[in-house]
Amino acid sequence: MNIMTYKGYTARIEFDERDNLFVGRVLGVKAIIGFHGETVAELRTDFEAAIDFMIEDCRIRGETPARPYSGKLMLRLPPDVHAHAAMMAEVHGKSLNQWAAEVLESAR
Structure with missing residues (x-):
């Protein structure tokens, strides 16, 4: 890229x-x-x-320059994908937010 x-x-x-x-x-x-x-x-x-x-x-x-991203992300997922992600987070001993952040970071 x-x-x-x-x-x-x-x-x-x-x-x-x-x-x-x-x-x-x-x-x-x-x-x-x-x-x-x-x-x-x-x-x-x-x-x-x-x-x-x-x-x-x-x-x-007198404006604040636009920053590319705030770090907040809201996703709409199918319920089964949400459930699987929550289960994977639990398996890894993490919150869903921590687990998702790590998964997304690894995709960079």
Whole structure:
């Protein structure tokens, strides 16, 4: 997976063969934040500038910059999947939250 991170923000990177250009998009924020560069160095510079601009713009407007994720996750699961997950957590001597966090972490 082609990603870049800066100040806690993550972006997905792709290469546009038609324009011979690297393009990126910041993930996990409501605003659409895109950037590009002909080289990886240009891409990195534009990514960091885009994040710094968003943070500064929020400061000027008196807003808190959007953080990608809060760490809270609510899932809707079929009852049998929920029951199995709860059983697996119990087997491992953990709360469902601890067990699920470990399983999701291992999927990275």
